[in-house]
Amino acid sequence: MRQSKLFTKTSKENPSGEVSLNAQLLIKAGFVNKEMAGVYAYLPLGLRVIEKIKSIIREEMNAIGGQEIIMSALQPKEVWESTGRWDDKVVDVWFKSKLKNETEVGFGWSHEEPITEMMKKFLSSYKDFPVSTYQFQTKLRNELRAKSGIMRGREFVMKDLYNYDIDEKRHLKFYDSVKDAYMNVFKRVGLGDITYMTFATGGAFTKYSHEFQTITEAGEDIIYVNKEKGVAVNEEVMDESILKELGVKKEELTKVKSAEVGNIFNFGTAKCDDMRLTVTDKEGKQIPVYLGSYGIGVTRLMGVLAEHFADDRGMIWPKSVAPFQVHLISLGDEGKTEAEKIYNTLVEKGVEVLWDDRDIQAGAKFADSDLIGIPKRIVVSKKTLEKNSVEVKMRNSDEAELVEIEKI
């Protein structure tokens, strides 16, 4: 894409009233726009990052047999009353409104209930299992405060996966396969080193649940980690009993701030029991259904990436989620003519290039490039062309090298 056509502009000043680093950076670089507290629009550069993250997650979910669907934001009251979760005292993040005929409706902050309600139509026999389905859904949550930028929004994108089964062993095996798939996702987006599967509060059914926590100063959680042993415990369940279970001593663990980028949760048969989803076994007897629920905060993950992969000049996107792979910068008229040829060649070869073809000062171009954070910068100028070369520099390195034009 030619940068002269990109409608967003970078900004040097921190947006007023925005306290979180991720939102500050993303707004200054033109990736997102703040619509109201906790609500952001995703602009061309930002949407490209979101789509990259979604593609990685989609591949991992499809690989474990997930079938993609999309549920609705609008939610009927009845479905949520069956589990007691319509009540604002039980769930305090509902946005609710009314139809013209005064019927109350809610806006989806989660989707276990509607998906389970729907499954009652499709699941009736032991033969119908296992089933796993997922969606990328825009969740709406009436959060009291929203000060963490895109890491905790009133409107945000979540990938949620649901697994239904009648065989507990197979159900637990699937649970383990999701653990692996999730770690693959976090590795692929570049956060593998600092993301831990963390023991956290369970529910009625299990002693612990598993969260995926990424170490970041911007996080809202506290976890205790041991990097060598690869174990982590959420502060909320930190006691002698879990230490014993994991075989670690408290002094071996380091206390850090972290953000929950994913969680996996085994409902056992409780949710389906509440919602009266049972099916027949071989003998025609009604048997219970297990449900596992697995989430990744897609926009939160992008926020964590912006927090983590940044320096004082701007963002430094990992290749796998960068909006473009190459930032081509042409200086002067000679640079522009040659850059156009390079641009066309790279685009033809399927390389994602943002070409800064604007008629502005070199310094402003370099500053924008550092702020936007595309992994590879290629500069074409009169000076580089005198050596029949271009200057190549990685965003995460200070060393630039001249490379012959033919070789790029």
Added chain:
Amino acid sequence: MRQSKLFTKTSKENPSGEVSLNAQLLIKAGFVNKEMAGVYAYLPLGLRVIEKIKSIIREEMNAIGGQEIIMSALQPKEVWESTGRWDDKVVDVWFKSKLKNETEVGFGWSHEEPITEMMKKFLSSYKDFPVSTYQFQTKLRNELRAKSGIMRGREFVMKDLYNYDIDEKRHLKFYDSVKDAYMNVFKRVGLGDITYMTFATGGAFTKYSHEFQTITEAGEDIIYVNKEKGVAVNEEVMDESILKELGVKKEELTKVKSAEVGNIFNFGTAKCDDMRLTVTDKEGKQIPVYLGSYGIGVTRLMGVLAEHFADDRGMIWPKSVAPFQVHLISLGDEGKTEAEKIYNTLVEKGVEVLWDDRDIQAGAKFADSDLIGIPKRIVVSKKTLEKNSVEVKMRNSDEAELVEIEKI
């Protein structure tokens, strides 16, 4: 995909309380699930169709220079008050709710105001134009009635494109390029023959607006068309003056029911004036900004397709939007073994195949195949294998032919 893994099941009975043909068909075939009146979930087969339609639209929007973004569902009151459209008496489809601190918020039924508000940050000089940006957004509208299935939902997907310019001529030229792009979309999804650019009610700024109307009994509009001359007029503006302008006589026109699948609307400078978006010209003087707004109802389009491409056995998807290109049906154990080879070969070659590998009766498989409506059906059975062949039949034809296995 193996049909035995697909969690949706077809149903023979019409869903209760569903009066529209498109929703009846799509629910019976397992493409959508009704969450509440006017609100549908899109299941694996349905989501594939939606994504196909979106891809076609995306290609056409990118080709005319549109930059994709995604705005928010949550809307602050102030932005809409500036044009008087927060008022429920002016806009009667708002869903509204409140933050914890009692601040009112709305849910986006349209996005001209928030996008224009955002553009105030990016557009300041005559040099910044033209700009065109689009999104695929889930719109929420508190419709009084919702009886047209996915053709008029309380929650639906719309592609909306916005073009900002300061040069009126160039603005009108872009308007014409959208007309062409829209007709390309409707042709590519298979509705070119029965979709007309239709003269309809304008606004404060233009005498007429242009709608894209597809002829269908399920439509809520009445238009007058002349196929040969390729002209169409919405009943609401049908008078002597428009007949004269178009050079047709009333008796040359046929009255038909139709559905508005797209509309293009020139706001002139009115919207940007209301919202105080002006920019500086070469001399530093403030000048007005033109806005064009261009919509395609993505889910409505899918509804029209389901209405149009159907017979009494089910749907008949055009290739361009079909969830799969090939429905491979294996009968008996011999059929299954050979079908698996064919399935793997086709998938390797990038063909989208749904393989009915279930252990059920042939008749049930054929009935499901007709209901789901994948364009090409390939049957592998003991009988066809005796001739080293498979039976190939198009969904829109009654003739089947034997084709040697090597040739498919």
